[in-house]
Amino acid sequence: xxxxxxxxxxxxxxxxxxxxxxxxxxxxxxxxxxxxxxxxxxxxxxxxxxxxxxxxxxxxxxxxxxxxxxxxxxxxxxxxxxxxxxxxxxxxxxxxxxxxxxxxxxxxxxxxxxxxxxxxxxxxxxxxxxxxxxxxxxxxxxxxxxxxxxxxxxxxxxxxxxxxxxxxxxxxxxxxxxxxxxxxxxxxxxxxxxxxxxxxxxxxxxxxxxxxxxxxxxxxxxxxxxxxxxxxxxxxxxxxxxxxxx
Numbered sequence: 001x002x003x004x005x006x007x008x009x010x011x012x013x014x015x016x017x018x019x020x021x022x023x024x025x026x027x028x029x030x031x032x033x034x035x036x037x038x039x040x041x042x043x044x045x046x047x048x049x050x051x052x053x054x055x056x057x058x059x060x061x062x063x064x065x066x067x068x069x070x071x072x073x074x075x076x077x078x079x080x081x082x083x084x085x086x087x088x089x090x091x092x093x094x095x096x097x098x099x100x101x102x103x104x105x106x107x108x109x110x111x112x113x114x115x116x117x118x119x120x121x122x123x124x125x126x127x128x129x130x131x132x133x134x135x136x137x138x139x140x141x142x143x144x145x146x147x148x149x150x151x152x153x154x155x156x157x158x159x160x161x162x163x164x165x166x167x168x169x170x171x172x173x174x175x176x177x178x179x180x181x182x183x184x185x186x187x188x189x190x191x192x193x194x195x196x197x198x199x200x201x202x203x204x205x206x207x208x209x210x211x212x213x214x215x216x217x218x219x220x221x222x223x224x225x226x227x228x229x230x231x232x233x234x235x236x237x238x239x240x241x242x243x244x245x246x
Contacts, residue, residue, distance in 0.1 A: 030101040031091050039103040040092065048092075048111075049084035051229065052239065061231070068235045073204060075211035077221050078119070081229035082111035085200055089228040093200045097141050105141070108199070108227045109148035115225050116151045120193060123153040125214075127198040127206060127224075128184070130164040145227065146197040158194075159186040159210055180209040190218035195225060202230045 028034060029041035040048075056062035059070040059079050070079060083089040092108060095101040126142035134140055146154045163183040194214055196207050201224065211222040 030095045030099070030104050031088060038107070039101070040088075040107045044088055045107075047088035048082075049087055049089060051081060051084055061229075062235070066238075068232055068238070069229075070204065073208050075215055075222065076204070076208050076224055077211075078223035079201060079204065079207065079225070079229070080115035080119075080223070081201060081226045082108075082115055083228050085202070085228040085230040090200075090230075093228050096144075097137070097199060100138065102139070102144060105144040105148050109145045109150075112145060112197070112225055112227050113149050113151055116149075116195070119195065119223060121152060121195040121221070121223065122193045123155045124149070124151065124195045124197050125155050125158050127196055127210060128159055128161040130161045132164050141199045142197050145199060149197065149225075152195070157187070158189060159184055159214060180205045184210050184213045186210075186213045186217040186219075188217050189214060192219045193221040193223075194219050195223045198224065198226045200228045200230065201226045 026035050027037065027039075029037040029044055030039045031044040032041060034041060051061055054060060054062045054066075055064045056066070056070065057064070058073065058077065062069045062071070070076070073079075085093065092104055096104045096108065124146050126140060126146040129137075129140050129142070143154075143156065161183055162185045165179045165183060192214075196210055198207065201207060207224040211219075211224070214222050
């Protein structure tokens with residue numbers, strides 16, 4: 001009887017604490033900042049852009065043979081993203097990473113979960129960030145998303161980032177890829193099928209560099225999923241014109 005009373009008291013105190021927290025920090029949409037809304041409200045969610053479905057086996061966006069989105073890659077076997085980085089997708093990524101809006105990780109991970117349907121892998125690995133950036137930011141957004149996606153066993157520490165680079169958004173695609181060469185170090189993973197997790201795929205250089213290192217250490221297959229993908233300018237031009245690039 002006393003244990004039931006203690007349990008009920010704890011539940012009541014937690015409810016009071018949550019109510020007080022909501023009073024001081026009312027829930028709001030992290031995108032439009034409207035109060036009393038979920039982290040991504042209905043109106044903002046409507047602005048998330050779905051990705052074109054193509055026939056390319058690696059990226060699922062290009063048409064086979066177009067070689068625009070992922071044709072340059074050699075080590076990543078598959079990439080999938082939930083939404084286009086352009087618009088609300090990019091805003092969500094930036095708010096999570098730079099404004100520390102950690103509450104966004106749940107709805108973002110929920111969208112990512114859908115991209116793993118039909119995939120076969122042994123475990124998921126968050127893309128690592130350098131210790132200096134983690135110290136500055138306080139967390140690794142890829143780890144948050146991997147935990148909340150709940151699509152498989154999360155293996156931390158398999159691969160680490162050994163060298164810091166300039167923020168990748170400031171450089172061109174080719175420079176990003178060059179800067180990331182040799183920036184990661186992996187433990188042995190013979191025969192493993194690994195699914196990398198990140199918040200956004202921009203040039204693809206990060207996941208490609210991780211995949212190169214993982215395969216050098218024995219991985220049999222490396223895929224990558226992200227909440228958003230930044231599509232190349234040439235791909236957007238093709239979409240706008242409605243024509244295929246030979």
